[in-house]
Amino acid sequence: MGSMRVVVVAVLCAFALHAGFSVTNAQLSPTFYRETCPNLFNIVFQVIFQASLTDPRIGASLVRLHFHDCFVQGCDASVLLNNTAIIESEQDAIPNNNSIRGLDVVNNIKTAVENSCPGTVSCADILTIAAEIGSILGGGPGWLVPLGRKDSLTANRTLANQNLPPPFFNLTQLKASFAVQGLNTTDLVALSGAHTFGRAHCSTFNNRLYNFNNTGNPDPTLNTVYLATLRQICPQNATGNNLTNLDLTTPDQFDNKYYSNLQQLNGLLQSDQELFSTPAADTIPIVNSFSSNQNTFFDNFRASMIKMGNIGVLTGAEGEIRLQCNFVNGDSFGLASMTSKNSKQNMVSQS
Numbered sequence: 418m419g420s421m422r423v424v425v426v427a428v429l430c431a432f433a434l435h436a437g438f439s440v441t442n443a444q445l446s447p448t449f450y451r452e453t454c455p456n457l458f459n460i461v462f463q464v465i466f467q468a469s470l471t472d473p474r475i476g477a478s479l480v481r482l483h484f485h486d487c488f489v490q491g492c493d494a495s496v497l498l499n500n501t502a503i504i505e506s507e508q509d510a511i512p513n514n515n516s517i518r519g520l521d522v523v524n525n526i527k528t529a530v531e532n533s534c535p536g537t538v539s540c541a542d543i544l545t546i547a548a549e550i551g552s553i554l555g556g557g558p559g560w561l562v563p564l565g566r567k568d569s570l571t572a573n574r575t576l577a578n579q580n581l582p583p584p585f586f587n588l589t590q591l592k593a594s595f596a597v598q599g600l601n602t603t604d605l606v607a608l609s610g611a612h613t614f615g616r617a618h619c620s621t622f623n624n625r626l627y628n629f630n631n632t633g634n635p636d637p638t639l640n641t642v643y644l645a646t647l648r649q650i651c652p653q654n655a656t657g658n659n660l661t662n663l664d665l666t667t668p669d670q671f672d673n674k675y676y677s678n679l680q681q682l683n684g685l686l687q688s689d690q691e692l693f694s695t696p697a698a699d700t701i702p703i704v705n706s707f708s709s710n711q712n713t714f715f716d717n718f719r720a721s722m723i724k725m726g727n728i729g730v731l732t733g734a735e736g737e738i739r740l741q742c743n744f745v746n747g748d749s750f751g752l753a754s755m756t757s758k759n760s761k762q763n764m765v766s767q768s
């Protein structure tokens with residue numbers, strides 16, 4: 418018993434050292450802002466709902482933004498930091514560049530929140546709430562969002578390139594990438610279900626269409642009808658980079674069609690199809706279970722989103738509450754930029 422506990426502690430320490438952050442998250446609570454910003458959820462909801470009227474994809478983009486925040490030094494809003502003299506922005510990392518969206522909407526949320534509850538709510542918590550609202554707006558599950566994160570004083574572009582899994586990872590690599598974050602195989606399958614909505618560029622899957630793995634043929638685990646469609650959207654040697662729906666069945670709905678797509682070999686990314694088409698994989702029964710019962714998927718998605726939201730959080734005296742999400746407080750580059758953007762931000766917050 419005693420030696421068992423020593424082993425557990427040793428493993429936890431190894432994990433914390435390896436991942437570079439503390440595993441503490443006991444201070445997060447869904448009621449964290451109950452006294453200090455009671456209307457927080459409604460404020461965030463209103464801004465995202467307004468944005469969704471002209472951008473039906475925004476919910477998906479915000480879910481992804483939270484993921485890309487949490488996998489890089491924890492859910493600390495490091496992804497939001499712009500380049501300055503002291504910051505190498507994660508936005509320029511390969512998985513983010515020309516790909517992450519919603520940064521302007523997050524700034525609009527922050528402005529609206531600051532108007533009601535100045536200096537109170539962290540950008541990391543805003544990203545977490547925005548992800549939950551993104552799910553709800555797509556028709557997906559909601560949950561009580563644990564809150565109380567602080568914002569980082571740093572970003573790490575190298576770590577973003579290292580920790581965010583690319584779409585050509587096989588199942589072994591995907592599992593390893595999630596395990597680094599303390600997420601297991603069930604979490605991998607449930608969270609990949611976020612690809613039930615949103616879009617992807619041709620560049621993220623065209624390796625599957627013409628010359629997969631240097632075979633001179635397409636990916637054999639890609640449905641041939643879907644293959645023909647995708648070849649039209651992404652012609653060989655095209656100079657542009659079209660977008661297409663991650664979920665060909667219900668592109669903007671948060672539902673469990675992602676999993677039935679996989680069963681029909683209609684997964685868009687290699688990393689999606691791997692979950693069902695890797696021979697004898699332990700992910701196959703999980704895909705089948707989520708495909709046959711949407712409530713099972715939703716229950717698991719909720720649990721895994723909360724688990725992801727706990728990764729490497731800063732709490733208490735750690736970090737800070739940024740006044741402008743793109744800049745660490747007192748970063749002179751940030752202050753200058755904030756002043757010049759003031760009038761624009763006020764306009765946005767009143768609309």
Ligand code: HEM
Nearest residue numbers: 477478481484516582583584608611615616617618621688
């Ligand atoms: C399992 C490993 C994952 C890989 C390899 C992966 C890869 C990708 C790629 C390549 C795109 C398209 C980006 C573009 O072309 O601009 C994408 C989009 C997206 N991803 Fe993932 N992803 C993974 C996991 C996740 C997770 C865990 C979530 C959230 C829980 C997520 C949510 C999304 C969403 C919602 C979109 C669409 C975003 C939009 O339309 O703006 N992904 N992902």
Ligand SMILES: *[C@@H]1O[C@H](CO)[C@@H](O)[C@H](O)[C@H]1NC(C)=O
Nearest residue numbers: 498499500508743754755758
């Ligand atoms: C942050 O950088 C992005 C480009 O990466 C730019 O569009 C945006 O205006 C910058 N934000 C601020 C507040 O300067």
Ligand SMILES: *[C@@H]1O[C@H](CO)[C@@H](O)[C@H](O)[C@H]1NC(C)=O
Nearest residue numbers: 508509510511513514515516
């Ligand atoms: C990001 O994309 C832009 C525009 O495509 C490109 O000019 C720039 O070199 C890219 N940045 C990085 C770090 O790859």
Ligand SMILES: *[C@@H]1O[C@H](CO)[C@@H](O)[C@H](O)[C@H]1NC(C)=O
Nearest residue numbers: 571572573574575576577579
């Ligand atoms: C960024 O992450 C890399 C890769 O894990 C690490 O070697 C480096 O020390 C980190 N840089 C900072 C400033 O934390």
Ligand SMILES: *[C@@H]1O[C@H](CO)[C@@H](O)[C@H](O)[C@H]1NC(C)=O
Nearest residue numbers: 586587588589590591695696
């Ligand atoms: C996955 O990719 C890694 C790295 O390329 C390779 O070592 C491993 O054998 C692959 N696993 C499978 C099951 O293909």
Ligand SMILES: *[C@@H]1O[C@H](CO)[C@@H](O)[C@H](O)[C@H]1NC(C)=O
Nearest residue numbers: 600601602603604720721724
């Ligand atoms: C993954 O972790 C959750 C708890 O976070 C647990 O309920 C589930 O059984 C685990 N799944 C696997 C495959 O270990």
Ligand SMILES: *[C@@H]1O[C@H](CO)[C@@H](O)[C@H](O)[C@H]1NC(C)=O
Nearest residue numbers: 587629630631632636637687
């Ligand atoms: C890619 O090709 C290599 C060698 O030809 C093979 O070992 C590997 O299994 C292939 N990977 C996939 C995903 O087909």
Ligand SMILES: *[C@@H]1O[C@H](CO)[C@@H](O)[C@H](O)[C@H]1NC(C)=O
Nearest residue numbers: 627628648651652653654655
């Ligand atoms: C695309 O480029 C490759 C290599 O340059 C060439 O063999 C192929 O014929 C081209 N395909 C089309 C459709 O132009």
Ligand SMILES: *[C@@H]1O[C@H](CO)[C@@H](O)[C@H](O)[C@H]1NC(C)=O
Nearest residue numbers: 649650651652655657658659
């Ligand atoms: C974009 O997709 C359309 C079909 O939807 C196709 O005709 C066009 O050639 C594609 N353009 C590029 C640059 O891939």
